[in-house]
Structures are given as structure tokens and as C-alpha cells.
Amino acid sequence: MLSDHDFLRYSRQIMLPLCGELGIKTLAKARVVVIGAGGLATVVAPYLVGAGVGYLRLCDDDIVSVSNLPRQWLYSPAHIGQQKVRVMAAQLKALQPAAQVEAIPEYADNSNLCRLMSGADLVLDCSDNMTTRQLVNAYAMDAGVALVSAAAIGLHAQAAAFQPSLCGPHGNHGCYRCLYPIDSQRAGNCQSEGVLGPMVGMAGCYQAALALRILLGDPNVPWSQLWRLDSTLGEHQLLRIQPDPSCSVCGHVSHSNASSDDSSIPNSGV
Amino acid sequence: MQILINQRPIHCTSHDTLDSVLNVFAQGSGVDINDIAVAADNTVIPRSQWATYALTANASFSVFVAVAGG
Numbered sequence: 001m002l003s004d005h006d007f008l009r010y011s012r013q014i015m016l017p018l019c020g021e022l023g024i025k026t027l028a029k030a031r032v033v034v035i036g037a038g039g040l041a042t043v044v045a046p047y048l049v050g051a052g053v054g055y056l057r058l059c060d061d062d063i064v065s066v067s068n069l070p071r072q073w074l075y076s077p078a079h080i081g082q083q084k085v086r087v088m089a090a091q092l093k094a095l096q097p098a099a100q101v102e103a104i105p106e107y108a109d110n111s112n113l114c115r116l117m118s119g120a121d122l123v124l125d126c127s128d129n130m131t132t133r134q135l136v137n138a139y140a141m142d143a144g145v146a147l148v149s150a151a152a153i154g155l156h157a158q159a160a161a162f163q164p165s166l167c168g169p170h171g172n173h174g175c176y177r178c179l180y181p182i183d184s185q186r187a188g189n190c191q192s193e194g195v196l197g198p199m200v201g202m203a204g205c206y207q208a209a210l211a212l213r214i215l216l217g218d219p220n221v222p223w224s225q226l227w228r229l230d231s232t233l234g235e236h237q238l239l240r241i242q243p244d245p246s247c248s249v250c251g252h253v254s255h256s257n258a259s260s261d262d263s264s265i266p267n268s269g270v
Numbered sequence: 271m272q273i274l275i276n277q278r279p280i281h282c283t284s285h286d287t288l289d290s291v292l293n294v295f296a297q298g299s300g301v302d303i304n305d306i307a308v309a310a311d312n313t314v315i316p317r318s319q320w321a322t323y324a325l326t327a328n329a330s331f332s333v334f335v336a337v338a339g340g
């Protein structure tokens with residue numbers, strides 16, 4: 001039974017057939033890892049904690065700078081120079097004191113991703129560069145942890161959800177690397193190409209909605225389907241991501257034996 | 271033969287592959303071929319299949335650049 005307070009707090013969610021009272025309990029037990037504490041995370045994290053997700057692990061070593069303020073609205077001028085994950089954790093605790101929020105002031109890389117993802121029900125890629133995106137995908141596929149990746153740049157937003165057990169030649173779904181087999185660090189990032197704040201917000205909102213649907217066990221999650229929004233053309237697509245038989249992450253090893261094969265984690269080119 | 275890339279008509283010959291057409295398209299658009307993805311019939315075509323993908327008249331492709339910011 002939910003407390004009267006929780007029943008009131010989550011009443012609009014409880015009305016949803018997808019959620020109900022049971023869904024609130026499911027979310028309270030969910031463990032979500034957020035890679036990156038920039039524009040995407042400042043949108044996604046409050047929605048998840050607000051919806052009742054019980055545990056969030058925030059991973060980033062960046063500090064708040066003045067150029068973040070136009071779109072990373074959990075941060076204000078008073079936070080400039082402070083560690084993003086610590087500021088965000090404090091803001092999230094204020095929003096939902098019952099939530100457990102762990103702030104890890106580290107950039108995700110080959111040395112720590114195993115540890116950062118341990119115990120996760122879901123990983124959210126809110127990072128800001130292609131190198132990290134490829135690594136997060138590789139580790140999530142290897143660990144069998146569902147991944148929601150979102151990104152924005154200029155007037156573009158993209159996002160997709162990946163379920164490792166469905167990916168690869170046996171599953172008929174592609175992973176992030178099947179979509180973008182890219183190792184170049186300078187592919188589409190906000191520092192070099194700029195971004196309109198609301199595009200990050202839209203990508204983050206779509207990512208948050210996917211995350212909650214996954215945690216609530218929605219049977220209609222659009223796994224391995226790229227949502228892309230091009231605001232220059234007013235165009236909006238949902239594209240199926242097929243498995244690439246030559247994918248270095250999901251192409252040559254089935255998920256069932258991936259965890260026993262450490263060589264499936266690419267160490268080169270990063 | 272004519273195909274469509276992002277709704278713009280592109281002329282190509284029977285010797286062209288998706289790979290060669292995308293190379294020309296990327297150069298003309300000032301984007302790095304390594305940073306793009308392509309879809310037809312609402313399905314992304316894996317990069318490893320570009321070189322062998324058969325072009326048919328009036329096929330329509332959606333080409334877009336990888337987005338990695340956040």
C-alpha cells in the first residue's frame with residue numbers, strides 16, 4: 001500500500017494504465033545510471049526523480065560554467081565553478097527527498113564504466129561526445145543493461161532505446177554502433193557546432209519518457225528505433241535500426257555469452 | 271536513372287552504388303562521409319552494406335548526420 005502522501009503525490013501517474021499503484025512501487029525500486037550531467041541530464045534526471053525513481057547515479061566530472069546556463073536550467077549563476085553532479089544531486093534531493101541520488105565526479109571511460117554501471121536496471125547516455133557514446137553502448141551491451149541514448153546539436157535532436165538481449169544477428173535489432181560505426185571524437189558535438197537549448201530539452205524529454213516506459217515494463221517500447229527531429233526542415237522520423245552483421249559490438253557475439261567474453265569490449269580507438 | 275536523397279533528385283548510373291552516391295552527396299554538402307547515416311523505407315542501412323546496396327530507379331533515401339552533443 002502506498003502512503004496517503006505518495007498516493008496524492010503520484011495521483012496523475014497512478015491514473016495511467018501503464019503505471020497504477022504497482023508502477024509507483026516498481027519505480028521506487030529502480031536503479032538508473034546517468035552518464036553526463038549536462039543539458040540532457042538536467043531534463044531527464046528531474047523527470048525521473050519526480051516520477052518516483054528511487055535511485056539515480058550521476059556520473060560526470062564537469063563543473064558548471066557560464067556557457068551552460070542557457071539550457072542546463074538546474075544550474076544558476078551561483079553554481080558556477082561547482083561540480084555539476086553535486087549541484088544536481090542537491091537539486092534532485094530537494095525535489096524528492098525520498099530519492100537516493102549518488103553523485104560520482106568522474107568522466108565515464110574504459111577504466112570505470114563497469115563500476116559505474118554495476119547494479120543498474122537502465123543506463124541513460126546523456127554524454128556530449130561520440131567516444132563516450134560508443135563506450136557506453138559497448139559496456140551496456142556487454143553487461144546486458146538496457147540503454148537509452150539521446151543527443152542534440154544545432155536544430156537537431158535524436159534518441160533511441162536499446163535492449164541488449166534483442167540486439168545482434170539473433171535478435172534482429174541493431175545497437176548504437178550498428179547505427180553509427182563512428183570513432184571520430186569530433187562528430188557532432190555542441191562545443192564545435194552550437195545548439196539551440198530547446199533541442200536538448202526535447203531530446204531529454206523523449207529520453208525521459210522512454211526511460212519511464214522501460215522501467216514500467218511497457219510492452220510497446222520502440223527498441224532500436226531512432227527518433228530524429230530536424231527543426232530546420234520541421235521533419236520528424238522514426239527509423240528502424242537493423243543489426244549490422246559486421247558490428248564490432250553486437251555483430252559477432254550473442255548476448256547470452258557476452259559476459260564471459262571480455263574481448264567483446266572494444267579497447268581500441270578510444 | 272534518378273534517385274532521391276532528402277527529397278532532392280540525384281542522377282546516377284547503373285555502375286553507381288549507394289556508397290559512391292553518398293560520397294558525392296557528402297562532398298557536395300560539406301559533411302564528412304564518416305559522420306552520416308542513411309535510411310530507406312524507414313530503416314537505417316548499415317554502413318557495411320553501402321557498397322553492395324542495389325540502387326533502383328526512384329528509390330528514396332534519407333541522409334542525416336550523427337548527433338552526439340548533449
Ligand SMILES: [Zn+2]
Pocket residue numbers: 168174175176177178179243244247248249250251
Ligand atoms: Zn551493433
